[in-house]
Amino acid sequence: MALAQIEPVLGDPAGNVALHLSWARRALAAGADLLVFPELSLTGYLLQDLVSEVAIPLAAPGLIRPLLNMSRRIAMVVGLVEETPTHRYHNSAVFLEGGRIVHVHRKVYLPTYGMFDEGRYFAAGDRLEAFDTRLGRMGLLICEDFWHPSTALVLAQDGADYLLVISAGPTEGIERRGLVGRSTWRDLAKVTAQMQTLYVAYANRVGFEDGIHFGGGSCLFDPFGEALVEGGCLDEGLLVSDLDRSALRRARTLVPLLRDERLPVLAREVQRLLAVPVAGRTRRSA
Secondary structure, three states: OEEEEOOOOOOOHHHHHHHHHHHHHHHHHOOOOEEEOOOOOOOOOOOHHHHHHHOEOOOOOOOOHHHHHHOOOOEEEEEEEEEOOOOOEEEEEEEEEOOEEEEEEEOOOOOOOOOOOHHHHOOOOOOOOOEEEOOEEEEEEEHHHHHOHHHHHHHHHOOOOEEEEEEOOEOOOEEOOEEHHHHHHHHHHHHHHHHHOOEEEEEEOEEEEOOEEEEOOOEEEOOOOOEEEEOOOOOOEEEEOOOOOHHHHHHHHHOOHHHHOOHHHHHHHHHHHOOOOEOOEOOOOO
16 A cells, blocks of 8 residues: 655646656556545645535546556556536545446535635535445545544444545644644544554645645554554655555454444444434433
């Protein structure tokens, strides 16, 4: 697996396609069979009113045809603005393999705090599903999705062995251990890998847009929470690592958290919180 920590050009999908092809050739030369790009890697992040101009209808994916062709040689995760047939715009991640789009994940949690205003420009996704590939069963999340622990739990329980997280995470300041954003993302990836006993790959971008600095710090953790590769904070780069499937078996044998998760209990309590009636039980009064 390879992670491409790149700096896409804002509002230039065609130029970014060429950039992706260049990094794909580098990943192939390094022996990778899967290449993961950051969030909105084909368009840049701070799009605002450019969203409709750079959107790609996946039913007619002419612009990304070169990437589909390249996916016959190396599978790829690419971030883009998806336009649906009803003209909704989603911050989406697509898994390309064998010349086709295998899976689409639409960002579920759109941040609207601090510097973020995604809810103004994008429609929210409403699905969390693992999916099968020739390389194994995968789950996809986009940035803010990963800050909600339920998303990784759902995908792990749906059979994902590899959790791929793509991000356009900005730097937030400096502290003694380095960039705050990087340390937080690293901790989140490490703990999720351990608690869900799966591989977690986090691909973040670098560079500047409209005064915002994106932090890099891409990383890959095994099911024991051990770091396999970690990228720098500021520079473009390609991170490559072999993933040993036997690590999944060892981790899930030693720490059977996936086996022991009690989904019926969780489902019942979520129903209670939503005030949905549950057979044989009434909602407690205040």
